[in-house]
Amino acid sequence: MSNQQGLLVGGDTSRTAQQVQAALERFFIMNEEYNKVICIGEGCRKAIKAHAVQRHLQRRHSVGGVLSKRIADLIGEEVGWRWRPSNKRLPVNGLGPQKGLEVFMRFQCRFCNELPARTVEEVEHHLYEMHRETEGHTWDEVPVQSWGGEGTYECWVVDERKCSGSKAITEVIQEAAPAEKDAVEEAAPAEKDAVDDAAAEEDTAREMDLKKIPDDVTEE
Ligand SMILES: [Zn+2]
Numbered sequence: 001m002s003n004q005q006g007l008l009v010g011g012d013t014s015r016t017a018q019q020v021q022a023a024l025e026r027f028f029i030m031n032e033e034y035n036k037v038i039c040i041g042e043g044c045r046k047a048i049k050a051h052a053v054q055r056h057l058q059r060r061h062s063v064g065g066v067l068s069k070r071i072a073d074l075i076g077e078e079v080g081w082r083w084r085p086s087n088k089r090l091p092v093n094g095l096g097p098q099k100g101l102e103v104f105m106r107f108q109c110r111f112c113n114e115l116p117a118r119t120v121e122e123v124e125h126h127l128y129e130m131h132r133e134t135e136g137h138t139w140d141e142v143p144v145q146s147w148g149g150e151g152t153y154e155c156w157v158v159d160e161r162k163c164s165g166s167k168a169i170t171e172v173i174q175e176a177a178p179a180e181k182d183a184v185e186e187a188a189p190a191e192k193d194a195v196d197d198a199a200a201e202e203d204t205a206r207e208m209d210l211k212k213i214p215d216d217v218t219e220e
């Protein structure tokens with residue numbers, strides 16, 4: 001990091017706000033609906049905590065100190081001053097994918113709303129334990145997303161034929177009012193279910209996490 005930092009310091013004072021904005025958009029998608037900053041840098045495609053942006057850029061993507069700080073400041077402003085706090089934790093099942101996040105496959109029980117399992121063995125174990133099912137193919141392979149990427153237990157099922165709800169930071173600024181109106185209309189019918197599902201999934205996830213690898217790796 002020290003080399004690159006040195007190289008960037010000299011030129012950085014002339015870097016315009018637009019250039020910093022462009023650099024930000026190369027790395028991040030701002031998902032205001034869920035208050036998530038999603039890194040789309042190589043090998044990431046997962047949510048990063050807003051206060052960890054600078055460190056993340058330096059460590060994972062070798063972005064110099066000055067540029068990474070300016071990007072982090074911009075994100076901090078957006079998140080801290082413009083975003084309204086969101087109490088939505090996980091998208092409900094069946095929405096279009098959240099922009100920027102990886103989509104991967106998991107295995108879902110056909111008899112209940114248990115979070116999709118990571119492996120066939122896991123879902124078959126669940127089918128036996130919970131439903132005494134030992135025969136037949138009573139699970140589905142489903143596309144899912146997770147805020148923390150594939151290593152995270154907690155996930156939701158996505159419908160890849162639908163488009164996602166999140167917008168790039170500039171689009172949001174330019175069309176703030178109409179975009180918000182649309183988002184509310186789309187979300188309204190599913191709102192109550194969303195709350196119920198999220199609560200149920202949260203409990204399951206917490207139980208499972210006791211036995212599994214903690215998922216905080218993802219948002220460092
Ligand atoms: Zn990243």
Ligand SMILES: [Zn+2]
Binds near residue numbers: 110112113
């Ligand atoms: Zn089940």
